[in-house]
Amino acid sequence: MSVANPVVERLTRADLRAFVSRAVVAAVRRAAATSPLYAWFYGRAGVRPELLSTIDEVRRHVPLLSKQDVLAFQQTLPGGGATPTDPAVRQLHLTSGTSGAGREIYPRDSNDLAGLGIPGAYEYLWAGLRPGDRLMLTIPYSQTMAGPYFQETCAAAGLVPVNAFAGSTADRLRDLYRFACAGISGTPSYVHRLTLEAREQGLRPATDLPSLRAVFVSGEPYGAGWAHDIGAFWGATVCEGWGATQTLGVAMCTCEHGAVLLDADGAPAHGVLHGLDHRCWIEVVGPDGTPVEPGQTGEIVVTTLRPGGQPTIRFRMADRVRLLEPGSCGCGRALSCYAAGTIGRVDDMIKIRGMNVWPDAVDAVLLRSPVVDYRGRVYSDERGRESVEVTIAFAAGTPPSAVADHPERLRHAVRQAVGVTVDIRVVDPADMPEEQFKSRRWRDERAVREAPVGSHA
Amino acid sequence: MPDASEDADLRGATRDAWEAVQRIRAGLSDRPAGGGLLGVLAERVSALLGEFAWEIGLLDPAEAPPGARLDHVGLVVHDLRAAATLYGGLLGGALRSGGTHRGMGVRSLHFTYPGGGKVELLQPVAPGPVADFLDARGGGPHHLTFFAPSLDDAETAFARHGIEVIGADRTAPEWQEVYLAPRTTQGCLIQVVQGPEPPAADAVTVESVLADEWEWVDHRPRRASTQVR
Numbered sequence: 001m002s003v004a005n006p007v008v009e010r011l012t013r014a015d016l017r018a019f020v021s022r023a024v025v026a027a028v029r030r031a032a033a034t035s036p037l038y039a040w041f042y043g044r045a046g047v048r049p050e051l052l053s054t055i056d057e058v059r060r061h062v063p064l065l066s067k068q069d070v071l072a073f074q075q076t077l078p079g080g081g082a083t084p085t086d087p088a089v090r091q092l093h094l095t096s097g098t099s100g101a102g103r104e105i106y107p108r109d110s111n112d113l114a115g116l117g118i119p120g121a122y123e124y125l126w127a128g129l130r131p132g133d134r135l136m137l138t139i140p141y142s143q144t145m146a147g148p149y150f151q152e153t154c155a156a157a158g159l160v161p162v163n164a165f166a167g168s169t170a171d172r173l174r175d176l177y178r179f180a181c182a183g184i185s186g187t188p189s190y191v192h193r194l195t196l197e198a199r200e201q202g203l204r205p206a207t208d209l210p211s212l213r214a215v216f217v218s219g220e221p222y223g224a225g226w227a228h229d230i231g232a233f234w235g236a237t238v239c240e241g242w243g244a245t246q247t248l249g250v251a252m253c254t255c256e257h258g259a260v261l262l263d264a265d266g267a268p269a270h271g272v273l274h275g276l277d278h279r280c281w282i283e284v285v286g287p288d289g290t291p292v293e294p295g296q297t298g299e300i301v302v303t304t305l306r307p308g309g310q311p312t313i314r315f316r317m318a319d320r321v322r323l324l325e326p327g328s329c330g331c332g333r334a335l336s337c338y339a340a341g342t343i344g345r346v347d348d349m350i351k352i353r354g355m356n357v358w359p360d361a362v363d364a365v366l367l368r369s370p371v372v373d374y375r376g377r378v379y380s381d382e383r384g385r386e387s388v389e390v391t392i393a394f395a396a397g398t399p400p401s402a403v404a405d406h407p408e409r410l411r412h413a414v415r416q417a418v419g420v421t422v423d424i425r426v427v428d429p430a431d432m433p434e435e436q437f438k439s440r441r442w443r444d445e446r447a448v449r450e451a452p453v454g455s456h457a
Numbered sequence: 458m459p460d461a462s463e464d465a466d467l468r469g470a471t472r473d474a475w476e477a478v479q480r481i482r483a484g485l486s487d488r489p490a491g492g493g494l495l496g497v498l499a500e501r502v503s504a505l506l507g508e509f510a511w512e513i514g515l516l517d518p519a520e521a522p523p524g525a526r527l528d529h530v531g532l533v534v535h536d537l538r539a540a541a542t543l544y545g546g547l548l549g550g551a552l553r554s555g556g557t558h559r560g561m562g563v564r565s566l567h568f569t570y571p572g573g574g575k576v577e578l579l580q581p582v583a584p585g586p587v588a589d590f591l592d593a594r595g596g597g598p599h600h601l602t603f604f605a606p607s608l609d610d611a612e613t614a615f616a617r618h619g620i621e622v623i624g625a626d627r628t629a630p631e632w633q634e635v636y637l638a639p640r641t642t643q644g645c646l647i648q649v650v651q652g653p654e655p656p657a658a659d660a661v662t663v664e665s666v667l668a669d670e671w672e673w674v675d676h677r678p679r680r681a682s683t684q685v686r
Contacts, residue, residue: 306511
């Protein structure tokens with residue numbers, strides 16, 4: 001068994017539960033007393049966190065906080081969530097707002113920055129990587145906070161980051177071998193693309209890249225069969241981490257067992273994510289906010305436990321996960337358990353090339369005269385690249401000369417609005433498929449969802 | 458994996474390091490620009506050490522952040538029963554403890570409040586400083602009591618800033634205290650304590666305190682009848 005922290009991993013379930021309970025109550029009280037956001041939110045809701053003394057009381061009395069609540073609060077301060085004169089603030093972290101839904105502001109103090117990479121280090125060290133090992137990072141630095149978070153996680157684990165986000169896929173394959181990397185980190189879609197190109201080049205990393213031990217994926221759901229094939233091709237354990245700006249880094253991750261296992265029939269099945277419970281309290285709730293039972297799927301709600309510049313208390317992540325019984329993994333750790341590979345959205349947000357894209361934001365750009373309707377499709381092209389095709393229809397009778405440059409202008413406008421480049425195709429309104437619900441305008445046909453690596457869209 | 462004794466060593470060393478870093482930061486805070494680069498480096502070292510302490514389970518998650526904590530306000534009253542009605546029933550305070558402190562010549566009650574905070578009601582029962590205060594001022598706010606993580610560090614900082622200590626009791630390891638001269642604190646008598654907060658005494662009632670059934674011994678309320686003085 002790999003060990004990241006012998007103290008935490010030796011805790012019994014009862015000890016861990018008691019610790020989390022005390023930490024949650026303290027975090028809620030501290031937030032109410034010190035954070036302008038929570039003073040505002042609890043004041044409006046008439047909540048008195050200072051009267052709470054148990055985690056069950058927190059569940060019953062402290063309301064869930066949503067992105068919309070945070071954005072509403074940010075309208076009340078000139079600096080958004082950051083008090084401009086607060087001398088303790090060392091960085092401002094903003095969520096990726098090119099989605100069009102607005103950017104949450106998280107002021108960070110020195111405690112936050114010191115702890116930023118620690119939870120993610122569990123994922124790397126549990127996967128068997130050791131200080132000094134090289135890890136290739138492929139997640140882009142631009143537009144999201146993911147890059148700096150990955151960098152800090154490498155620092156916390158003692159790993160040497162190979163910052164490959166600037167090169168081509170061919171460059172990255174070359175550098176994996178040149179630097180004898182022990183791990184690769186990327187989205188499932190990008191790992192898929194890397195794998196296709198490696199196959200095209202005739203590489204056999206399972207035998208000719210023995211240094212590689214783990215492939216770390218995050219950011220989108222993937223099929224167990226796909227993950228099994230990826231692990232076999234690279235000769236590495238496929239691992240997964242989940243986290244966000246709101247959780248100050250990773251909040252749940254796989255252990256040495258990885259993200260895919262073989263069931264009793266020998267078929268690939270999703271493995272187990274462990275909550276890093278001593279740093280982040282994870283709840284899984286139904287639509288009415290009540291906890292779901294193990295085996296059921298619900299929305300992830302997070303509470304950060306370490307004191308910091310901007311706490312996150314009972315925040316609805318709008319991501320969903322399947323809760324598992326504690327001990328489901330069999331690794332012996334007392335940490336909470338969730339199904340790997342399946343984390344997706346509860347709303348209609350789509351993650352494209354690491355960017356959060358809400359259809360509403362695209363609607364606002366596209367659904368203007370003379371466009372009367374559109375359909376979007378996210379897919380993997382023949383080289384495994386995440387691609388987006390948008391099919392639009394102009395109002396009947398629109399003269400072609402009047403809209404000759406319209407597709408190119410819309411392409412630019414979508415890029416400006418949501419940070420994603422799309423290909424635009426124009427069809428006759430009669431050829432546009434009927435859809436009852438707005439969110440059905442979008443289809444996700446990316447190869448990593450279920451298909452094995454050899455058969456892509 | 459380390460065993461319990463190894464954990465204890467780890468925790469002890471971390472505490473020592475923490476105290477050293479806080480001394481460094483306190484020293485730098487007096488320098489121009491807070492020590493500049495040195496101040497920022499010390500802040501980062503302190504933050505990293507805080508993470509280390511959390512990861513080894515040293516920090517109590519419910520513990521107050523480092524620094525002094527205001528524990529209570531001491532109020533001198535001439536009618537303890539009437540004051541108990543006001544600060545207890547009318548203001549919603551919960552009686553936490555109480556008793557007679559023969560050395561100080563006072564009878565006291567401690568009330569806590571659901572929204573936070575604590576008051577100590579002091580009624581003089583014998584000649585002494587509290588009786589003198591009542592005679593001179595007719596009662597009212599008498600002192601503030603803070604709990605500090607390190608009385609040594611606090612005293613060093615007080616001396617550096619010309620704050621004078623007028624009384625000290627450091628005879629008991631579990632409870633050490635100093636009083637700061639009001640003439641050097643802009644008029645407020647301040648008690649600074651290093652030690653655990655005395656536990657609540659559920660059996661204490663207002664009537665039993667007024668009947669002298671409880672007295673303060675070693676900073677804890679004890680039934681007077683069980684004490685041999």
